[in-house]
Amino acid sequence: MLNPSLSLDLVRIKSGVSNCVQPILIESREVYELRSLGYSVFTYAWVVDPITLKPSNRISTYVCKDCEKSLRILRRIEKLECEINLRNLRRMIELEGKLLGYPECCIRKFSRLKVDGKNPEKKTIVECIERGVFEDLLRSYPEPNQIKSLFTTNFYPCSLDCKRANEIGERLVEYDRNYRFKIVISIINLMTPVFKIYKFKPKTEFGKLVFSFVESLGELKLKAKKIVEDFSRDPVRFEIDFLRNVMHV
Numbered sequence: 001m002l003n004p005s006l007s008l009d010l011v012r013i014k015s016g017v018s019n020c021v022q023p024i025l026i027e028s029r030e031v032y033e034l035r036s037l038g039y040s041v042f043t044y045a046w047v048v049d050p051i052t053l054k055p056s057n058r059i060s061t062y063v064c065k066d067c068e069k070s071l072r073i074l075r076r077i078e079k080l081e082c083e084i085n086l087r088n089l090r091r092m093i094e095l096e097g098k099l100l101g102y103p104e105c106c107i108r109k110f111s112r113l114k115v116d117g118k119n120p121e122k123k124t125i126v127e128c129i130e131r132g133v134f135e136d137l138l139r140s141y142p143e144p145n146q147i148k149s150l151f152t153t154n155f156y157p158c159s160l161d162c163k164r165a166n167e168i169g170e171r172l173v174e175y176d177r178n179y180r181f182k183i184v185i186s187i188i189n190l191m192t193p194v195f196k197i198y199k200f201k202p203k204t205e206f207g208k209l210v211f212s213f214v215e216s217l218g219e220l221k222l223k224a225k226k227i228v229e230d231f232s233r234d235p236v237r238f239e240i241d242f243l244r245n246v247m248h249v
């Protein structure tokens with residue numbers, strides 16, 4: 001049996017949203033099972049991490065349905081890695097987004113902000129604070145709130161209201177109702193840095209926003225801290241245990 005995080009990742013392939021996913025955990029017996037189900041499993045070693053834009057020893061594991069299609073994209077990334085400049089980095093980010101089936105509008109916005117030295121992750125966090133996404137989640141936890149655009153961890157929509165990202169999230173939850181818990185994990189992943197920043201009380205605009213947000217949480221603050229601390233300790237373990245619990249598997 002596949003771990004619950006991996007089996008929900010496969011929903012993105014089964015529902016036709018993506019040809020390829022990047023699971024957080026695959027054990028060797030699961031590789032065997034995935035292959036017998038007709039999926040390919042392979043790794044890619046990055047020379048430069050397109051997310052941190054730094055030299056990297058990151059190794060990504062991908063699961064995909066049409067292996068050739070994914071390999072064609074990775075071969076293009078490989079070529080771009082031979083000559084690192086901002087243009088090629090941007091292209092690499094876009095290709096990885098394409099590989100993972102993310103909407104084009106979100107990929108473009110993310111890659112532009114990245115190569116311009118802006119911080120798309122921070123932008124999404126600010127949007128979540130301003131729109132009350134974290135607060136709503138804390139109230140409904142472990143059930144998700146209404147936001148569907150944050151359909152997977154490490155995906156940053158061009159806006160929380162992005163029509164395409166929301167449609168994907170809705171399609172995934174429609175395909176498998178348990179997928180809604182993946183969205184919960186993705187929101188917790190965004191909420192975690194907020195509490196790290198809160199501890200250091202930086203005097204920046206963002207620091208002030210984070211501080212007033214956490215202070216405004218009232219009785220939800222303790223609940224949030226507990227979730228975030230558990231998640232930070234071991235995000236992979238947290239996700240697997242959380243999904244086992246809520247999915248009763």
Ligand SMILES: [Zn+2]
Binds near residue numbers: 103105159
């Ligand atoms: Zn978008």
